Amino acid sequence: MNREPQYDLTLETSRLILMAGEQVLAYKKTIKDELLHSAGTLKEWVSFFNYNFDEFKAIDFINKTTDMNYNKQILRYFLFDKETKTFVGSIVLQDIDLRIPSCEIGYWTVVSAQGKGYMTEAIQFVTRYLIETHQFARIEAYIDVKNSKSIQTIERCNYEREGTLKNSDLSANQSKLINEALYAITTPIHFK
Structure with a gap:
């Protein structure tokens, strides 16, 4: 019988706290404020920042993505600077497939935290966590070929480019x- 893995809802790197689930709601105001401040810049690469992103949509996004029962194939971590407790970005694990196990990773950084290496640190940590703790065999990222900053970030995390998907x-x-x-x-596959 396959049991669902129990993911840690709090992870810590040297500079960051990564939180998932209802505990994030304690930081709802700072997340909302940063989302609204960053929407104009992030909408070029992240679809939910389009379509008249406003306070209502920001709060709805926070509420839905912190509800662990909302979608079992998605786990969203909200990233906070350890010292200041400011919200700096998000990592989402989606299309989680426990048969392999594998997932897709997505990420973005709020404008005020860009260029500080937070996302590289977080992706490297989450990748190691999924491989070492949950024996993930594959983690993949799909990135618009024009999003050079995101490509640089994922390459710093030692992800390998497998190809280009045209009109995908x-x-x-x-x-x-x-x-x-x-x-x-x-990771290497070992059949038993």
């Missing part, structure tokens, strides 16, 4: 087809 998705604002770079990190 719509842009964040849903206005045109895009090509995506497929990156992955894999």
Whole structure:
């Protein structure tokens, strides 16, 4: 019988606290404020920041993504600076497939925290956590080929580019087809 893994809802790196689940609601105001402040910049790459992103949508996003029963195939970590407790970004694990096990990783950093290495630190930690604690065999990222900053980040985390998927998705604002770079990190497979 396959049991669902129990993911840690709090992880810590040297500079960050990563939180998932209802505990994040204690930081709802700071998250909302940073989301609203960053929406204009992030909407180029992240679709939910499009479509008149406002306070109501920010709060709805926080409420839905912290409800662990909302979708069992998605786990979203909210990232906070350890010293200041400010919200700096998010990592989402989606399309979790326990048969392999594998998932897709997605990420973004709020404007005030960009360029400080927070996301590289968080991705490296979460990747190690999934491989060492939950024996993930594959973690992949799909990135718009024009998003050079995101590509640089995932490459710093030692993900390997497996190829380019042509006309594979719509842009964040849903206005045109895009090509995506497929990156992955894999572990050796041992059959028993």
